[in-house]
């Protein structure tokens with residue numbers, strides 16, 4: 035299958051590219067993104083076939099349906115990384131929390147967040163293409179806390195790749211920061227910036243499109259790619275777990291095959307939600323996709339009003355920092371899918387030039403056929419964390435907690451919901467300790483111990499170890515100096 039461009043094609047790029055071309059060079063004409071020419075139609079036959087499949091078998095078959103130009107043995111090697119997850123038989127447990135509400139736990143990988151689901155295999159795929167072509171790549175990653183650790187973990191010491199990871203200094207949880215700044219490998223550079231996630235992501239997109247930067251890299255014999263969900267190589271792996279989660283409910287006899295469910299997705303850059311949308315379009319029985327946000331609620335406003343309005347808006351720091359994002363990358367792929375490349379280019383150009391776009395009422399109606407949305411404040415989230423722990427014995431992180439509000443406000447309680455848990459409690463322990471016991475300003479190490487004691491949960495070794503590791507990545511710079519700092523590292 036080939037991949038085409040969300041904003042149309044300028045005459046300098048081919049009309050369509052292969053999967054490996056799209057992942058090696060993820061930014062398309064006019065600053066757009068790559069999307070599959072068409073999505074495979076899985077049909078009920080595919081779901082029936084995989085009711086009793088392992089995650090890896092389901093994933094392998096699904097990737098085959100995309101007919102991507104990656105050797106089968108590479109795909110198998112990539113999928114074998116799910117064996118490192120807590121339960122190699124089932125890397126994504128789906129847990130019943132209460133009547134009609136199920137949580138798909140996407141955080142059982144090495145960095146305790148859902149990003150491992152895609153970045154673990156993506157690291158193998160990208161590095162093996164680079165090796166096969168005899169090329170060297172700089173992989174950029176911009177993170178609000180989860181993508182960074184997962185990207186560093188997957189590319190650490192891999193051949194033919196170096197990573198430059200940009201994070202907002204002070205804009206992540208302490209565990210997320212430690213996961214990055216203690217990463218010690220020659221091919222990794224972690225750069226804190228004085229700014230917010232959107233500054234890091236803007237820099238990433240600017241560098242990916244900059245001929246001058248690419249020329250400077252070429253002089254060092256290096257090419258440029260990215261680990262964020264602008265890269266379709268990330269998205270393809272983020273479709274699988276939605277199908278798996280649905281099949282888990284069938285296996286648990288919570289639903290019958292064909293029954294529609296809500297997919298409730300905590301959203302920032304919209305990669306997770308886009309995976310849900312594609313899974314639905316490929317044949318998963320879905321009632322609606324519910325988009326859950328924190329106080330940075332641009333997505334709620336877009337879905338409720340049709341306006342994407344960044345004028346006079348600033349990111350606010352919240353208790354769910356991985357979603358402290360205003361410019362959400364993957365909405366663009368939905369716009370393309372619904373309204374085509376001309377309208378997508380027009381809307382994205384408006385956003386870039388005027389910080390604003392507005393859908394027509396017909397377009398909004400179309401968007402609302404697939405999506406509904408609500409946002410949850412940090413204080414509301416803490417109430418949900420405490421209530422769900424006390425009433426249902428289920429402990430969730432503050433990102434997952436945003437789903438609890440929209441579950442109440444956006445869904446019909448008679449229809450089952452799969453909500454996605456994007457991170458383990460260990461990554462945000464001070465907020466959770468505050469929610470459960472009222473303790474204020476606890477350091478992570480103390481908060482982890484008190485939650486572990488209260489909830490009778492083990493702290494995984496990779497989290498415990500962080501506190502005694504040496505901090506080796508000490509760079510914090512102004513955002514204007516990003517390019518210079520990256521070139522210094524190479």
Ligand SMILES: N[C@@H](CCOP(=O)(O)O)C(=O)O
Pocket residue numbers: 176177178179180181182261262263264302303304305356357363
């Ligand atoms: N929430 C993310 C931000 C980057 O998202 P991505 O899906 O584009 O990698 C994070 O935690 O880093």
